Amino acid sequence: MTNLDDGDLEGVREVADFDAFFAEQGEQEPEGVPLKLYGRTYTLPRSLPALFTLQLHRVQHSARPDDIRRLLGSLFGPDAVDHWTERGMSDRQLGIVLLWATANVADPGAVSMERAAQLYDEREQAKAQGKARPRPAKPKAGKGNGSRKPRSSGKR
DSSP: OOOOOGGGOTTOOOOOOHHHHHHHTOOOOOOOOEEEETTEEEEOOSSOOHHHHHHHHHHTTOOOHHHHHHHHHHHHOTTHHHHHHHTTOOHHHHHHHHHHHHHHHHSTTSSOHHHHHHHHHHHHHHHHTTOSSOOOOOOOTTOSOSOSOOOOOSOO
């Protein structure tokens, strides 16, 4: 795929102009849901930003503060995480806010703060009991007919 600037479009067939299309679609959606946290009011976006979705997959298993800061910055603004941590936010509080926010971006009013706390606590309890992600059973050694090749680890 080639990137073309407006000046490079001469001689090119009709270009799918998403700038014009989205401008035509310019229906004004209502503002996102507001929330107040540590003395600041934040307004959630009307839909999850692409950056949030992309970063979420990247940082699932990351504990790097910069990864988390960038992910949450797309929802709450670039300095929100620093503001919250300076005020002493706990892991649990952060999890509840995230659960509530992601549910209410798509469907305002879908999840109350109390329900978000309950869902967070249930998820954490399941993790502690090892039920968060069922693991497939490992094949028992010595079983089978022995005629099959051993499974590859996928590592080279």
